[in-house]
Amino acid sequence: MEKKLGLATRDAYGKALVEIGKSNPDVVVLDADLSKSTKTEAFGKEFPSRFFNCGIAEANMVGIAAGLASQGKIPFLSSFACFLVNKGFEQFRMAVAFPELNVKVVTSHGGISVGEDGASQQSIEDVALMATLPGFKVIVPSDEYCTRAIVMESVGIKDPVYIRTGRPKAPIVHSPRTVFKIGKGVLIREGKDVAIFANGLLVWEALQAAETLASQGVSACVVDAHTVKPLDEELIVSLAAKTRAVVTAEEHQSWGGLGSAVSRLLSERRPVPVSCVAIQDTYAESGKPDELIEKYGLTSAHIVKAAQQVIRRKIAGAEKHSCAS
Numbered sequence: 001m002e003k004k005l006g007l008a009t010r011d012a013y014g015k016a017l018v019e020i021g022k023s024n025p026d027v028v029v030l031d032a033d034l035s036k037s038t039k040t041e042a043f044g045k046e047f048p049s050r051f052f053n054c055g056i057a058e059a060n061m062v063g064i065a066a067g068l069a070s071q072g073k074i075p076f077l078s079s080f081a082c083f084l085v086n087k088g089f090e091q092f093r094m095a096v097a098f099p100e101l102n103v104k105v106v107t108s109h110g111g112i113s114v115g116e117d118g119a120s121q122q123s124i125e126d127v128a129l130m131a132t133l134p135g136f137k138v139i140v141p142s143d144e145y146c147t148r149a150i151v152m153e154s155v156g157i158k159d160p161v162y163i164r165t166g167r168p169k170a171p172i173v174h175s176p177r178t179v180f181k182i183g184k185g186v187l188i189r190e191g192k193d194v195a196i197f198a199n200g201l202l203v204w205e206a207l208q209a210a211e212t213l214a215s216q217g218v219s220a221c222v223v224d225a226h227t228v229k230p231l232d233e234e235l236i237v238s239l240a241a242k243t244r245a246v247v248t249a250e251e252h253q254s255w256g257g258l259g260s261a262v263s264r265l266l267s268e269r270r271p272v273p274v275s276c277v278a279i280q281d282t283y284a285e286s287g288k289p290d291e292l293i294e295k296y297g298l299t300s301a302h303i304v305k306a307a308q309q310v311i312r313r314k315i316a317g318a319e320k321h322s323c324a325s
Contacts, residue, residue: 001207006172009165009200010108012144014039016151017076021047024155030065030077032058037167038078038108058084062091062103069101074155081107081123081164089129096160097133103160105130106151110140110164111251112279112296113201118286123164124279128256130162131229137161137182138229140250140258142203143170146226149180157182164200166251168289171204173224185232187239191221194307195239198249199226199258201293202277206249208300213307220307228258233265240270245310247275249303251293254278273313275306 007015020027021043028050035041035053044051054061058079065075077084084107085092096103112122131138137159141147147165154161161182178186185197189210198206203224210220221239225232225248240246246266248259259276266272279296293299 001211003204004172005169007144008167008169009141009144009147010037010039010167012147013106013151013163013165014042016148017043018046020152020155021050024074026072027074027076027155028052028068030054030061030075032056032061032079032083034079037080040076040078058087059091062088063095065103066091066095066099066101069103070099074102074104076104076106078106078108080109080121081126082109082121085123085126085129092130092133097135100135101160102158104154104163105161106163106165108165109167111166111200112284112292113166113168113251113289115167115289115292116286119283122284124253124283125256126164127228127252127258128260131256131261133160135159136229137227139182139227140164140199141226142200142224143173145172145174145176145178146180146224150182150226153180153182166201168201170201173203173207180226183227183230183232185226185235186224187221187235188224189220189222191219191243193219193243194245194247194311195221195223195243196247196249196303196307197223197225197236197258197262199224199228200251202249202251202298205298205300206303209303209307212300212304218307218311225258228261231261231265233269236262236265237270240266240272244272245307245314246272247277247303247306247310249277249298251298252278254280273310273317275310277302277306
């Protein structure tokens with residue numbers, strides 16, 4: 001599969017914001033002095049009276065957004081994921097989640113593909129933190145088409161929404177015709193031996209892994225599980241029942257992200273061997289994005305290894321069950 005780079009998901013967010021602004025006068029945008037990087041700058045130039053630079057005061061920005069939402073506005077607030085989620089968490093909890101306000105949080109610089117900026121700006125905890133907040137929907141889009149569709153849909157949802165975007169250009173894994181819906185995964189590739197659920201940049205890695213597995217005689221299905229909360233439970237359970245082996249892949253800490261959510265669901269509804277490709281309980285260092293993805297175990301080769309492992313566990317379990325019978 002040829003790798004075709006599209007827009008960074010943060011760029012797709014910036015473009016979608018301007019589209020939304022033209023059609024919905026209730027949409028307002030807030031940023032914490034990083035609008036050039038989060039790509040909200042374009043909205044600010046187009047609609048200066050509806051754009052608020054709150055300065056380097058992320059927690060205050062959350063409170064302002066909550067106030068605007070309480071008066072019927074639809075605020076989108078943005079900054080780097082590390083800064084906004086970590087500094088604003090208490091305000092998200094009490095000012096947004098508890099009163100169930102219609103606030104849209106779209107962060108940039110998610111994961112370790114930020115690269116040379118280092119651990120202080122590489123967010124690996126944000127998905128877990130935001131998913132713990134009651135009522136929040138949590139999404140990690142994979143490419144420009146997915147990002148645009150999710151951002152556009154989020155406007156019509158009354159619940160608080162968290163969307164994580166990234167810094168590097170994202171490989172195209174969908175087409176302009178792909179249908180996206182918050183809470184519903186996208187089955188990109190069919191397969192019968194193992195199911196791979198991925199989000200963000202790792203959807204591309206999952207597709208590459210499926211190609212490698214196919215060359216080894218293993219049929220892998222690949223799902224863009226862009227929504228971590230709420231999960232597409234029926235799709236996940238049905239594919240787990242079909243393949244009896246599951247791999248998750250995400251550019252996030254191994255605790256509390258997509259892998260944790262899928263594992264919890266399957267332990268309750270369809271226990272099968274699961275392996276989680278993720279950052280293994282560590283912060284990353286400064287380096288080039290591709291080097292970091294390799295060092296911290298997030299490449300297609302790591303997904304292939306995880307798939308081989310769960311298939312071995314599946315076979316061993318079947319043999320043990322057969323012997324016991």
